[in-house]
Amino acid sequence: MIRTLLVATALCLSAPTLAKTITIDAGADAQERIQEALILAEPGDVVALGAGRFDLTDGLSLDVDNVTVIGAGMDQTVLNFAGQLGAGEGLLVTSDHVVLRDFAIEDSKGDGIKSKGADNIVYYQLRVEWTRGPHPENGAYAIYPVESKNVLVDSVTTIGSSDAGIYVGQSENIIVRNSVAKFNVAGIEIENSVGADVYNNIAVNNTGGILVFDLPNIPKQGGREVRVFDNIVVDNNTPNFAPEGNIVAEVPTGMGIMVMSHYEVEVFDNIIAENGTGNILIVSYSKGQDDPNYNPKPIDIRIFENKHGRAGYKPAFPGGEQLKAAFGGAVPPIIEDGTGENILIGEDVAILTLGLTTPGQSLSEAKPALSQGATEPFDGRQLKPIILPQAMEDAVK
Amino acid sequence: MRLIVSAAALLAMALSLGAREPMGVADDVILSDGLPRNLADYGFFKDAAGWKPNDRVVAYQLNMPLFTDYADKYRFIYVPEGQQAKVNGDGLLEFPIGSALIKSFGYEIEGRPRLLETRVLLHRTDGWLALPYVWNDDQSAATLKVAGKRIPVTFTDPSGEKQTISYAVPNKNQCKECHSLSDAVTPIGPKARNLDDGIQLANLAAHGIIGQAPKVAYPMPVWRNTGTGSLDHRARAYLDANCAHCHNANGSASNSSLFLTYEENIPVRFGIEKRPVAAGRGAGNHDFSIAPGDPDRSIMIYRLKSLDPGIAMPEVGRSMVHTEGVELLSRWIAEMQ
Numbered sequence: 253m254i255r256t257l258l259v260a261t262a263l264c265l266s267a268p269t270l271a272k273t274i275t276i277d278a279g280a281d282a283q284e285r286i287q288e289a290l291i292l293a294e295p296g297d298v299v300a301l302g303a304g305r306f307d308l309t310d311g312l313s314l315d316v317d318n319v320t321v322i323g324a325g326m327d328q329t330v331l332n333f334a335g336q337l338g339a340g341e342g343l344l345v346t347s348d349h350v351v352l353r354d355f356a357i358e359d360s361k362g363d364g365i366k367s368k369g370a371d372n373i374v375y376y377q378l379r380v381e382w383t384r385g386p387h388p389e390n391g392a393y394a395i396y397p398v399e400s401k402n403v404l405v406d407s408v409t410t411i412g413s414s415d416a417g418i419y420v421g422q423s424e425n426i427i428v429r430n431s432v433a434k435f436n437v438a439g440i441e442i443e444n445s446v447g448a449d450v451y452n453n454i455a456v457n458n459t460g461g462i463l464v465f466d467l468p469n470i471p472k473q474g475g476r477e478v479r480v481f482d483n484i485v486v487d488n489n490t491p492n493f494a495p496e497g498n499i500v501a502e503v504p505t506g507m508g509i510m511v512m513s514h515y516e517v518e519v520f521d522n523i524i525a526e527n528g529t530g531n532i533l534i535v536s537y538s539k540g541q542d543d544p545n546y547n548p549k550p551i552d553i554r555i556f557e558n559k560h561g562r563a564g565y566k567p568a569f570p571g572g573e574q575l576k577a578a579f580g581g582a583v584p585p586i587i588e589d590g591t592g593e594n595i596l597i598g599e600d601v602a603i604l605t606l607g608l609t610t611p612g613q614s615l616s617e618a619k620p621a622l623s624q625g626a627t628e629p630f631d632g633r634q635l636k637p638i639i640l641p642q643a644m645e646d647a648v649k
Numbered sequence: 650m651r652l653i654v655s656a657a658a659l660l661a662m663a664l665s666l667g668a669r670e671p672m673g674v675a676d677d678v679i680l681s682d683g684l685p686r687n688l689a690d691y692g693f694f695k696d697a698a699g700w701k702p703n704d705r706v707v708a709y710q711l712n713m714p715l716f717t718d719y720a721d722k723y724r725f726i727y728v729p730e731g732q733q734a735k736v737n738g739d740g741l742l743e744f745p746i747g748s749a750l751i752k753s754f755g756y757e758i759e760g761r762p763r764l765l766e767t768r769v770l771l772h773r774t775d776g777w778l779a780l781p782y783v784w785n786d787d788q789s790a791a792t793l794k795v796a797g798k799r800i801p802v803t804f805t806d807p808s809g810e811k812q813t814i815s816y817a818v819p820n821k822n823q824c825k826e827c828h829s830l831s832d833a834v835t836p837i838g839p840k841a842r843n844l845d846d847g848i849q850l851a852n853l854a855a856h857g858i859i860g861q862a863p864k865v866a867y868p869m870p871v872w873r874n875t876g877t878g879s880l881d882h883r884a885r886a887y888l889d890a891n892c893a894h895c896h897n898a899n900g901s902a903s904n905s906s907l908f909l910t911y912e913e914n915i916p917v918r919f920g921i922e923k924r925p926v927a928a929g930r931g932a933g934n935h936d937f938s939i940a941p942g943d944p945d946r947s948i949m950i951y952r953l954k955s956l957d958p959g960i961a962m963p964e965v966g967r968s969m970v971h972t973e974g975v976e977l978l979s980r981w982i983a984e985m986q
Contacts, residue, residue: 496932
């Protein structure tokens with residue numbers, strides 16, 4: 253009896269209650285107040301962060317399904333992690349049906365916002381930024397959903413990531429749209445994922461604008477069915493500042509859109525210009541690997557109806573300067589390494605093939621030559637648009 | 650209304666304090682669906698200071714413990730009267746519903762042991778729940794801190810050096826980050842292979858926590874006894890205890906594809922010439938988790954030596970370098986061909 257009384261007076265979390273809004277204002281003890289709200293929130297609740305700057309001392313995390321975290325705007329509500337002492341990211345989400353919107357994460361020590369195994373997650377009108385600009389000691393990823401099904405990244409701004417601004421990895425059914433990625437190593441990266449639409453984004457001043465990669469020795473591989481369209485991918489000439497060892501450290505400075513060892517990629521209707529190495533690069537994974545389940549080649553890649561501006565005027569790869577001279581001052585805007593299968597290119601610009609025959613072959617064995625694309629423009633749209641659950645679309649209306 | 654409720658709570662607490670001495674562990678509190686505010690509510694200890702375990706609360710040690718800033722750890726298993734944990738080969742004991750694992754953390758300060766926090770893992774009908782309790786200054790009570798806490802602490806490390814750190818009590822979510830398997834909370838430590846030091850399993854059996862002491866096929870080397878186990882076994886056991894709770898195919902670091910469990914036998918999976926996936930600057934300009942023969946070019950060692958939250962591993966619970974652990978793994982990697 254005594255025990256029962258005690259328990260009754262303790263916090264009772266599992267009893268169903270009406271959804272509520274928990275409001276947290278800026279001020280002292282932000283760490284404990286926000287983290288406690290994120291832990292005690294119940295499904296259906298809204299955690300509302302007031303305008304102002306919140307100084308955090310550790311990472312924050314959310315592990316309750318169906319919670320919305322909303323601020324007063326990506327420039328009004330700022331979660332600042334300059335004084336962070338622990339945790340690998342600013343905010344970690346590990347629950348499903350979560351909506352994050354209208355706030356900013358600044359200067360986290362590791363990643364900005366990571367969601368892992370978090371299905372049906374919505375990132376909307378967020379800003380994640382390292383305020384000192386490009387720097388190798390900035391965190392790797394600004395927006396980082398991984399191992400998730402149904403991912404929507406909409407109207408976010410990412411600045412200064414030392415790896416990728418928007419990185420979606422090992423996930424399926426993904427939309428990244430209406431977002432801005434600037435001064436990151438990679439602006440937007442889709443990696444080891446199945447089914448992604450990347451559209452209406454602006455990737456500018458990164459090292460590489462948009463990357464579609466599939467890597468070996470990862471539980472989820474066989475990346476396929478990615479559409480990259482209606483994006484503006486311009487002036488991605490920020491010198492690569494990624495720590496070596498990471499795959500994006502291999503991305504040549506001045507890259508527009510890069511596809512590496514992937515199935516079924518469509519790149520169309522983009523405006524791609526002022527990228528010093530090239531507008532589009534299609535290559536195999538070239539490092540040594542002995543993963544028997546891995547396909548290192550790009551297969552079934554369709555490039556069409558893009559608008560190309562100037563490119564290849566400052567090629568940042570070995571032998572680039574000689575090639576540039578050989579081609580009269582600029583390397584062709586589209587480059588493929590020659591190892592891919594069923595690569596269809598229907599653009600009215602020059603295409604350079606490096607003439608390699610097997611993935612991993614040394615560049616010194618390259619036999620660069622102009623390559624013949626499709627003889628006429630074609631419509632390569634074969635993949636179906638990504639459709640997300642309606643509740644996710646409703647969350648951003 | 651609120652007044653009446655808190656009066657009832659006070660009354661209940663007073664009654665409970667007065668009445669606890671002859672009572673055992675409060676099974677109904679373990680099994681409740683609330684978040685008990687006070688460690689004392691469970692009755693795991695006979696004394697308010699949390700040193701004297703109650704009946705069926707049995708102290709245990711791990712052969713290979715997790716490093717937590719050189720904190721002293723006091724571990725206890727509770728299994729309800731009339732029940733036993735099932736042995737599951739060399740692996741994790743299977744605890745019946747109503748069981749609890751209790752772990753207190755502290756340091757010897759000015760010659761006296763002082764507790765900072767006590768973490769409990771409760772096996773409820775809907776699964777395990779992990780909760781952190783923080784001790785008050787006069788060590789008379791520990792209260793729930795779901796959001797965790799940082800506690801400044803000064804202590805003397807094993808090498809005799811005075812250390813001042815910001816000790817991190819994990820929040821409830823961080824408890825789960827490590828204690829997680831396929832998104833469900835799970836115990837980590839009490840695996841038969843990590844309990845088998847020759848005496849302990851028999852002791853647990855004698856206390857009725859398990860049935861017969863099992864024969865363990867591959868007991869882990871004992872950390873505090875440097876003579877046990879080969880270098881390879883000690884290194885792999887260290888990785889299992891300190892890393893594998895996240896770094897396994899169903900853990901928080903599953904996406905890294907670096908799997909550091911004791912039983913993993915594919916070299917690239919446990920790091921040998923394995924390239925980073927999403928390590929970011931955690932890679933430290935190195936190509937591989939383990940570069941055989943070259944600890945200084947191995948990402949694993951780089952991250953264990955770092956205190957920068959964007960680089961350091963493990964991500965939770967370490968604000969100091971575990972020098973002895975780094976030495977062990979460095980030696981292991983250096984001797985690889």
